[in-house]
Amino acid sequence: MKKIEAIIKPFKIDEVKDALSQIGIEGMTITEVKGFGRQKGHKEVYRGAEYVVDFVPKIKIEVVIDDVMVERVVETIIKSAQTGKIGDGKIFVYSIDEVTRIRTGEKGKDAV
Amino acid sequence: MKKIEAIIKPFKIDEVKDALSQIGIEGMTITEVKGFGRQKGHKEVYRGAEYVVDFVPKIKIEVVIDDVMVERVVETIIKSAQTGKIGDGKIFVYSIDEVTRIRTGEKGKDAV
Amino acid sequence: MKKIEAIIKPFKIDEVKDALSQIGIEGMTITEVKGFGRQKGHKEVYRGAEYVVDFVPKIKIEVVIDDVMVERVVETIIKSAQTGKIGDGKIFVYSIDEVTRIRTGEKGKDAV
Amino acid sequence: MVNTADTLFIMLSTALVMLMTPGLALFYGGMVRSKNVLGTIMQSFVILAVISVEWVLWGYSMAFGPDLAGVTGTLEWFGLNGVGLSPFAGYSETLPHLTFMIFQGMFAVITPALITGAFAERMKFGTFLLFTILWATLVYNPICHWVWGVGGWIRNLGALDFAGGTVVHISSGASALAAALLIGKRKGYGTEPIHPHNLPMTILGAALLWFGWFGFNAGSALSCGPLAVNAFVATHVAAAAAALTWTIVEWIYRGKPTTLGTASGAVAGLVGITPACGFVGLTAALIIGIVAGVLCYFAIVMKTKLGYDDSLDVVGIHGVGGAWGALATGLFADKAINAAGANGLFFGNPGQLGIQALSVIVTIGYAFIMSLILLKALDWIMGLRVSPEDEVSGLDLTQHNETAYNL
Amino acid sequence: MVNTADTLFIMLSTALVMLMTPGLALFYGGMVRSKNVLGTIMQSFVILAVISVEWVLWGYSMAFGPDLAGVTGTLEWFGLNGVGLSPFAGYSETLPHLTFMIFQGMFAVITPALITGAFAERMKFGTFLLFTILWATLVYNPICHWVWGVGGWIRNLGALDFAGGTVVHISSGASALAAALLIGKRKGYGTEPIHPHNLPMTILGAALLWFGWFGFNAGSALSCGPLAVNAFVATHVAAAAAALTWTIVEWIYRGKPTTLGTASGAVAGLVGITPACGFVGLTAALIIGIVAGVLCYFAIVMKTKLGYDDSLDVVGIHGVGGAWGALATGLFADKAINAAGANGLFFGNPGQLGIQALSVIVTIGYAFIMSLILLKALDWIMGLRVSPEDEVSGLDLTQHNETAYNL
Amino acid sequence: MVNTADTLFIMLSTALVMLMTPGLALFYGGMVRSKNVLGTIMQSFVILAVISVEWVLWGYSMAFGPDLAGVTGTLEWFGLNGVGLSPFAGYSETLPHLTFMIFQGMFAVITPALITGAFAERMKFGTFLLFTILWATLVYNPICHWVWGVGGWIRNLGALDFAGGTVVHISSGASALAAALLIGKRKGYGTEPIHPHNLPMTILGAALLWFGWFGFNAGSALSCGPLAVNAFVATHVAAAAAALTWTIVEWIYRGKPTTLGTASGAVAGLVGITPACGFVGLTAALIIGIVAGVLCYFAIVMKTKLGYDDSLDVVGIHGVGGAWGALATGLFADKAINAAGANGLFFGNPGQLGIQALSVIVTIGYAFIMSLILLKALDWIMGLRVSPEDEVSGLDLTQHNETAYNL
């Protein structure tokens, strides 16, 4: 089993979710995160003082899938999350030792 | 070393934490996340317009432990987080290369 | 490729970010999390009732880097995040199978 | 004859009292968990709508209309029939009758809203709404008539309640106790942490309550004269004193003063001075405030020990504070302050304390028993409590299809 | 001669109406996404600053100054020249002229602020500001003069608008429609979820609006007499009735009552009663409220079907509610309530309904067309809408370099 | 003889001014980090409790009681001894003495609350509380006596301070400077980002301040006559003008207008017009507002350069704005507006400017030095500042065992 972890722009989340659903992904978990990278942050001004905020809001999507799906999922995410502008994000692929569904105790493929 | 990552229902967090403490787990990290899966989302209505919200609040628990503990921890989580209803969540097990305690620089088993 | 995941005290985040930038790390992702460990939580009192809150606010930093950088990054984090007091946090190192930059589709080293 | 300044005074007081109900919504809303904040706010807000309509239809007539045997007003004034712009001398010779009516309407609104704190985070919306209408009709309107209506039997006994210690606070406090006992504890009460989700919201609510209370108490003089001035100053002094004592007591007892405590103390003081503010002097007001702060604090500490889940402490603050205020009126009332009142125990008239005690007991008894009956019946017919799943998901989603925050 | 109580009444009413604009800022601010909350609040807040200045410079003179052919006031009173502490009998014999001026100033402030709900979450700040100043000058001031100014042609026709049904609500509602059509839908409207980010903030805003509306409506009597009392009570009754009916209709239609619905209903009722409150009795007020709740609810449901993005429902609530109120005045107006008014259809004077209808149509037409022209011109000169990237990032960051929350 | 309308006016003004302190709590609370919001709100809220009690016990007597050599009132009126319902002609012939007392009490409350902005996010609660009581006793009460008390030496010089430019704003601004210098910068100031955590809360606070300020300024006429009207309108005009100029200046200087800036500008304008509003005409009010907006903006920009950490800009807004207002009164005061006042420089009386300058300098000097002494002593006895760990954890948890939000 593999875990795909993608950091994407927040406003892309619905598109990515729909695209993943369409290729048969039935589950995923998302987290609000903040990213630091090539994409510039923004300036904020309070009472005449200027601050540069480097961290940019991002969303992290985690999907655990069978090994055979990896390529397809990565490509789907790329296609649906891409804007072509700096800050589109990254996709990381990890190996997973074991997956269990809490409700049933099922393991492996059947658990996701 | 292994990392156990469990996605559970938010109101189960205290139970799971207590159960893990009881089997000797002394540390963990939790994150508020949102899940998408078999469990249906909910409907929201604003000014006469209906929206379906697919993402359901979940909590992610991360516990890093020694390999020998894996089975016990997984079972403890299953036992304490289970309601038997759809949406109880998943447990993922990962391998970890190295663990360090920032305060002391200790590595491995001693670090958790 | 490796992922370094560090759980640190929130007020250390700027220091750690700057230290990592200085050794050439150009990207990272952070998440607000809550930790449970040796560090004691705090007491809260509402309308005469006392509650003990075990979970302490922490920040999780994730940095994906080339294998050769691992040691240096770990050390930099230790140096910049350490206060010497309980609760300084942990650093976990994982292996990553693949990294992709969404914007360009680049893989591996070039993607981070 | 209508007096312009008095009319103005009561119109503005009415606006101030109106604002108290949303103030209460925020005061309560901040104390619940974030999944229930809209449900909690909604309970107060919808009461503002529904009881205002009930009041102009039959409530005012039952409470203040022509007396029937001392126990209720008749429905002669149904739909404000005959309630017009000229004064009704039985209540005020200088106010348009409608002005008196609308001012009193705001009291009728906030009283059931106070009760909602007892069953916060777990009551079905439909049942709650029906309960509120029945409670207003069968509990508030009669009690209001007894104490304030021309011909009301408690009024005729000579009981003193300047701005609603019995009518508003004791009646809601006693009903809150019935509700808390009957509906049972919130899931997780005592085992899981159930923290306020937004204390700044609660503080804002307390501030709006304090602000509006000037209209509530001073306005109850119905005329912009010395009595109103006395009530105004007494109100502020008691609120400040109670806020301060609650702060200090908690500091001593728990090691640190809390913001919620200071705000709660202020409300306790405002409750305590409510029945007394037009009958007692300022030294008495200070004492009433000080005692209210201490008493209500320990009433709340006690609750935790007794184990019922009066979620937002309606009993401890409004019940206990209101009872203290009503009795204190029997202690400190002074005809030098209000010639139309009576002297209390400390001014040589121990009988007044007896009358006050009687009015307290009767109000507690009636409100408690009637609420118990009403709630029991409603529970049987349609259920009081949301399902355990809905309680876990929260009222906002399950009762109203809404989420409070998307920050 | 100046009357002290009246002066006091209108000063305090002015303060209440002033508070409505920040109230509106919160009402609107809670309904947008969190990245746009400051931008939304700012639009109302800056209007409080800029239109107050515009009003004392030229606005008051254009609206209420010496008439020019029935269509506008001249600039004779520019900079409040000649507007002093003695009354101007054309508007009130008992108020200092300055008191009348500042009271009216608050109406001039809130009206353009209402429009901002239509183009929320996507308008350039600079363009918005210029639009507001032009709109106040070319739309509000003339319409205000027509309806309320001595010599105004709609006033001379005998149209009744007690507190601003046409001047405030219809004018802003019609302009909002123009703005929504011209600026286009928000990115993601209809495809992505666009949820309110903070409904308790919206409820607080609704509460402040309700509170301030007592000053808005009762204050419009300009004197603290029976008319003010009638307006006050009618206002409350209509607000409550509309809040209740919206709640019930939504409950039936959607299966659950929403908090936002109850609050929206209250606002709809307040809008509906605005033109009528000083001309109609309380039964009429109840009916006006009930109809306003139902009508505005379905107007909003309709919007979703028609497909334009009037983001915060200015058209559905202020446009439709205001038009209903203006027409209802033509139905229910009763000289027994206000001898200086007129009878409506149900009191034997069908002509009044015609006059009301005419004033509604003219106001809609003028405000709609002028707004269209102004916005079109500004779009051409400087652009109405922020760039798509800025819309995604939100107004707070891109227009104001700020973030609302760091919780 | 007591005048009913005046009594009503001042009672309601008192309620409005009371609301300003919670308004300030929110204004300040929104600007701090979320871990300190309750601590910040609490400082204002507890002042409302403690200073109200201090005021009725000894504060009023020291400030307004029988004069002792021009420097303080005696304790003859301790516990409001002799302060009753009949007027005290020295202050007002038409108000019950108690009404005047309670109105002034609200000024005594808000003044120390203003100072809390200077040491926000780092002061020990216990020390703060003691400081406040001492400051009220040794700084506020005497200054208030000098300027407003019968027999007060600055009053006898003929200095003009209509609603508290020196007594309230300069005294708190100067003390704030002392506090900021003595307590030192917040940990991380200048190196870490220290952002406001909830700007909508700050805007709400600003709105409540603006609303309450009508009572503060117009109420200071103590009678509902032309002077009150003038003060009312001048207040609104100056607030609007200053909000607008701050917005514009920031827009030019920083590229974008900020919401916090517009709100801060409004407060600056309100501060600036405070001493002047009952002595100057409306053109002067407009100018005072415009200058206040610009001046306070640059005072704040300057702070960042000077490097002390006056966290919420008490010096820049209240100190600088108050001083400007006091001096501007010496420029624009006009006996045609207030016969009981004096003419200023522009009306042919340059001496008045000198008197104003003197009162400004004396107030700054006295408040600054006394605050320095008090704080130094308290630092030595019990410590001013929380430990660095506590500062990192925040005041809410460490001083009050609370968390503001669980969203």
Ligand SMILES: Nc1ncnc2c1ncn2[C@@H]1O[C@H](COP(=O)(O)OP(=O)(O)O)[C@@H](O)[C@H]1O
């Ligand atoms: N080395 C890294 N480790 C973890 N996350 C990273 C890393 N580099 C970038 N990211 C994440 O990816 C996001 C986008 O990266 P950025 O460099 O801004 O643009 P791009 O992905 O287009 O090159 C960042 O905001 C951050 O969240």
Ligand SMILES: Nc1ncnc2c1ncn2[C@@H]1O[C@H](COP(=O)(O)OP(=O)(O)O)[C@@H](O)[C@H]1O
């Ligand atoms: N493939 C997956 N990858 C990551 N997280 C998943 C995956 N499938 C489910 N989840 C997480 O588990 C939660 C529960 O899954 P769900 O399908 O609703 O019920 P169940 O676990 O009972 O089968 C989801 O809300 C989501 O957070």
Ligand SMILES: Nc1ncnc2c1ncn2[C@@H]1O[C@H](COP(=O)(O)OP(=O)(O)O)[C@@H](O)[C@H]1O
């Ligand atoms: N076994 C673990 N697995 C995951 N996270 C852990 C574990 N142990 C500790 N942590 C995280 O590290 C933080 C610090 O740990 P703690 O035991 O308090 O202090 P220290 O790191 O100094 O030993 C915790 O708050 C928690 O977030």
